[in-house]
Amino acid sequence: xxxxxxxxxxxxxxxxxxxxxxxxxxxxxxxxxxxxxxxxxxxxxxxxxxxxxxxxxxxxxxxxxxxxxxxxxxxxxxxxxxxxxxxxxxxxxxxxxxxxxxxxxxxxxxxxxxxxxxxxxxxxxxxxxxxxxxxxxxxxxxxxxxxxxxxxxxxxxxxxxxxxxxxxxxxxxxxxxxxxxxxxxxxxxxxxx
Numbered sequence: 001x002x003x004x005x006x007x008x009x010x011x012x013x014x015x016x017x018x019x020x021x022x023x024x025x026x027x028x029x030x031x032x033x034x035x036x037x038x039x040x041x042x043x044x045x046x047x048x049x050x051x052x053x054x055x056x057x058x059x060x061x062x063x064x065x066x067x068x069x070x071x072x073x074x075x076x077x078x079x080x081x082x083x084x085x086x087x088x089x090x091x092x093x094x095x096x097x098x099x100x101x102x103x104x105x106x107x108x109x110x111x112x113x114x115x116x117x118x119x120x121x122x123x124x125x126x127x128x129x130x131x132x133x134x135x136x137x138x139x140x141x142x143x144x145x146x147x148x149x150x151x152x153x154x155x156x157x158x159x160x161x162x163x164x165x166x167x168x169x170x171x172x173x174x175x176x177x178x179x180x181x182x183x184x185x186x187x188x189x190x191x192x193x
Contacts, residue, residue, distance in 0.1 A: 006174075010167050014160065025155065030124060033143045034111065037126040040068060041109075041141045045130045048074075048139065057083040070141050071116075071123060075101060077136040087118050100127040101138050113145065122146050 044064060048057070061072045065085035074083040079096025081089055095101055103110025104127040112125045123142040130137055 006167075006171055010163070014163055017159065017163075021155065021159065030113075030145065033124050033145070034126065037070070037124065037141050037143055038109065040070060041126055041128045041139055044072070044139050044141065045128055048130065048132060048137070061085050068141075070143055071119070073140040073142075075127075075138040075140060082137075084118075092118060095138075095140075098125075098127075098140075100125040100140060103127070104129045104138055116142070 047060065057074055061074060061083040062085060064070075065072055070085075072083070072085040073081055073095070075081050075095045079094040079101065081092045081095055083089075084092055099112040099114075100110035103112075108128065110125075110127040114123070114125075115121065116123050122145045124145055125140055125142045127138050127140040130139060
C-alpha cells in the first residue's frame with residue numbers, strides 16, 4: 001500500500017512537471033529564436049541597402065543560408081519571390097498573402113508560426129519591409145521549430161532519470177524510517193502488554 005501510494009504521487013508529480021516544463025521551455029526557445037531572427041534580418045537589411053546588391057541577390061541569399069543555416073526569402077512589392085534559399089524559384093507561389101508579409105507591410109516587422117507549404121516543415125517566420133532605391137522589398141527569414149520536440153524528449157528523459165533517482169532514495173529512506181518506527185512501536189506495545 002505504501003509503495004502504491006508513493007508510486008502514484010511520483011507519477012502525478014512527473015506528469016505535472018513534464019507538462020509545465022514543455023510549455024515553459026517551448027516559450028523560452030521560441031522567444032530566443034525570434035530574437036535571433038530579428039537580429040539576423042536587421043543584418044541582412046543592412047547588406048541589401050545598396051541598389052547594386054539586388055542584381056546579386058540570389059548568390060547573397062545562398063551564401064547567407066550556408067553561414068546562418070536559416071531559410072531566407074526576398075520578396076518584391078507584388079509578392080513575387082526573387083530569391084529563396086531552400087527551393088527553386090519556379091516552384092514557389094506568390095507570397096503577398098502570407099501573414100508575416102501582410103504584417104510587415106503595415107508595421108516594421110511581421111511574424112508567423114506555421115508549417116511551410118514549400119518545404120513541409122514547421123517554421124517561425126520574421127519578415128521586414130525595406131526600401132532599396134524607390135522599390136519596396138520584404139526580407140523574410142525563418143528558423144525550424146521541429147527541434148523543440150527533440151530537445152523536449154531529451155530533457156524529459158534526463159528529468160525522469162533524475163526524479164527516479166531522487167524518489168528512489170526518498171522511498172528507501174522513508175521505508176527504513178517506517179521500519180524503525182514500526183520496530184519502536186512494537187517494542188512499546190510489547191512493553192505495555
